[in-house]
Amino acid sequence: MKQWLLRLEPIIWLLFGQGILLGTLLLTGWILVVGLAIPLGLVPAEALSYERAHALASSLVGKLVLLALCALPLWKGAHHIRSLAIDFGGAERDTAVAGCLYLIAIVGSLLAIAAVVRL
Amino acid sequence: MSGSKKTFVITRFDPDRDEAPRQQSYEIEVDPRWKVLDALNHIKDEVDPSLSHRWSCRMAVCGSCGMMVDGKPSLTCKDSLADHGDTVEVAPLANFPVVRDLVVELEGFLDKLKQVKPWIIRAKERAVEEGTHRQSPAEHQEFKQFSMCINCMLCYSACPVVANEPDFLGPAAIALGHRYNLDSRDEGDHERQEVFRGEGSVFSCSYANECSEVCPKNVDPAAAVNQAKFRAVIDWATSFVVPRGGEG
């Protein structure tokens, strides 16, 4: 298991890095509008009416952006939680913790793919 | 210049006498121009000859005098007393086993240093008769910064990963391995990649950047470690495209 992790480290790091980089680039506007402005009524909810939202999302670019925006932060999250666990004394259990976290990221990423595919 | 008094709270440990490290205070008259090391030497010469610490060059280049001063890794021959309060705490470097008083175990680092093969690797050694390599100032510039490491170990005592993962090669060793990878005279990248991706993996680093914050020589080991990750990823990716002969 540990050897496996070691071998996968480059790809995990790549996804993690993109989670920070692309994730942060894309999430800022997303959270601002979808998470805050619309629910708070600062922007009329019609802006993301079902028709408009669906039209935007189901374009190829839309799908790719949504996929990146959902899946990559999972990797940044999983990787950083793993590191946090080590910070608080979990180095011994690292392999198990990492396994669980990356499993979440993998399942989440698969779900994200499914979610955009069925749009 | 008139002297003033300061209290030094120093960690003491003699394995033959002390169960665990303890603290001892010394109040001494100090010269405001002193470095922390000058105060330690004064204590050793005039107050308590049994205090043990390492030092030699007193000019910030031999790397022996690293300690924790007021909780921060510090090169004591460079660290001015004036930058500290009336009470100064001096302890051995964090993250290292303690041999005695302010002296820590360095062998672990030397193991790690050797692992990264910090020497020029070439498919064919150059003969003296062939003269020196040509290396442009720009090529020199690429690795220069990472060749400035004095092995003072401050970075290791600041790095959270070092505290938790004994195998981690650590900032200075990776910086030195990376220094050779960047040297236009070297052809050992692949050999070192195996080390960088092995047990002490560069990917263990979580980019705390504390190593670079405390480095007294501006080596910026965090940059080296993270550049090394980049290279490792590229090396890993290209290994699918260009299969490697021999070393696998």
Added chain:
Amino acid sequence: MLEIVEHDIVIVGGGGAGLRAAIAAVEADPAASVAMISKVYPMRSHTVSAEGGAAAVAREDDNFEMHGYDTVKGSDFLGDQDVIQYFVEQAPRELTRLEHWGCPWSRNEDGSVATRAFGGMSTKRTWYAADKVGFHMLHALFQHSLRFDRIVRYDEQFVTKLVVVDGAVRGVVALDVREGNMRLFLGRAVILTTGGAGKIFPFTTNGNIKTGDGMALAYREGVALKDMEFVQYHPTGLPGTGILITEGTRGEGAYLKNGRGERFLIEYDHGVGHKAELGPRDMISRAIIREMEAGRGVESEWGLVVHLDLTHIGEERIMSKLPMVRELCQIYVHVDPVHEPIPVRPVVHYMMGGVDVDIDGATSLPGLYAAGETACASLNGANRLGSNSLTECLVFGARAGQHAIAFAKGSSGANQSACQDIAEQESARIESLRARKGGSERIAGLRAEMHHSMETGCGVYREQDSMDDTVRKTTELRERYAALKLEDDSRVFNTELIAALELGNMLLVAEAVAVSASHRHESRGAHARRDQPTRDDQNFLYHTLCHWDSGGPRLDRKDVTLGKWEPEERKY
């Protein structure tokens, strides 16, 4: 418990010379096993602090003849010319080798190795790596040495005695500083590369570890110390700490100025003529003292200094060629050389003298070799030229390594029980020193008295009376050392014990310096006497040998090897 380890050869010291010797030995015989013992981790060795550069012919407009002549003249004709000839020929090869091993030499635009001007050198032949030359050379050598498994390192082990049985050296005894126990190292040849002894003086560029241990080790076994009276003062040390400001500053065009802001080397006749700031160290150090005595020094919070002015050189050039100088000035005297002149004064820097060796590094004791600053191969004579000594460590370190391994192959093993007896005795001596109770002399006290005496008696300028005082004083201190008081009797990392052993070595060396100096009734190179201001080739063109003989120093002499160049007046 005495532990015994055996190797083909034993190298004492892990600085530039020791590392080069070790690598040369395993390259000469890949099957050989080499022990490298050092009292500090090799990368802490004081070679690390060398700043300016290493000399070797590199340019079209240069040749061996010129480098040779510069060195002979710099030595005030006390250098052995066969040694100098060999040195200048090997120098480029050694520095090239180091380049192959990764030393990051500074480069010209075309990718060739850059060279800078240095004092007493007639053209640019000093290779440099910015102003951290020793640091880069030492780390390149150390890191390169890690690839050889046959070099077995024993770090933080303090050699206290040479083991001599049946008239030949058979190994050494060392204290493992970390474990506190003694170890007998058996080897069929031993190379001493323990560096200089600047710490016998109070104000020096040398680090804490430069206590002349190797000189004392050999001296105690009857090997002569040669030319000990020649102590180099470097003109430009920072006041207060003695930290060196490299001659590379002057190589890059810095000026020395007195309190009136004059470039005194040009304004007044100090013997360096048109070379001005690029004159040799002995002459410039004397010039500074004379300026101070003439009331033209600069008052500063550290006392009298003169100014080393780089302000016209410009920030960019300073940052690319002399970054460490700037850093050192900012940290240790709070001066930024880009904008202000640096306060400097002459400071003890280098021992021209040392263990008497021949061109192969061999001493008079079979099996014992020495190289680097601790040895005196008579390359430097009465005054070393800046940047010759780093190269010397390589050239003669390598040669000593090769010859020692060849000697070891031809020599039979020692009588082990005799060696063991010596080691047991030595263990007992160290043990009793460590556990000693009572005593009346403090380490710091004796050291301070030695410092004071050496400074007054063996300074830049010397006189018979004060030298004789110093001889008496150092002898007295050496005797008082027997009543040394130690307070730390712990086993692990006992640095007080180390300091005591080092003090014992320094007192021996200091006495040898003073005795040698007091008997040279002339001025030559770094040995400048007010009462005998001229050189006297008729009576003093010889090397001083100082032997340890029935409890005291005894002087002897040895001929200088001349050759191409006959002694002439030394003028620049």
Added chain:
Amino acid sequence: MGRPAHPDAMKSSRPSPTRMAPPQMPSEYPMGGRYRAYTLFDATGFVYLLVGLLGVRVVWALGDGPVAWAQLQSELQNPLYVGFHLLALLSVLFVGVRFFRLFPKAQPPRIGPAKPPPQPVILGGLYAAWLGVTLLMAAILSGGLL
């Protein structure tokens, strides 16, 4: 003094007969002083994980049709959600500022023949991209564009 570090931290492969005091962690680690920012940076991992999962839910709801979508929209008005998104915004800003500062120097000086632009240029580029992408995203999502 800090907590004990891993007992084998910086241990030598050569055993020593001398007993040594075990290594201690730096005293402020992991939550104090100079380590606070680093630990917080790691801790934003929770937020990113949740934001990502929430994103999946949003897209899933969109795929489920208008009813589910409307339902989700009203759910997002729940103060708990709004609070979380506020935290998420702060986290994202914090991550961006810290990471973009550290990112440029992690670029190798050369990959094959290609050299990255100078570090200040990379940093400027990152901030410009961040601002640009955020504005574009916000404009599109809020109907100001397209």
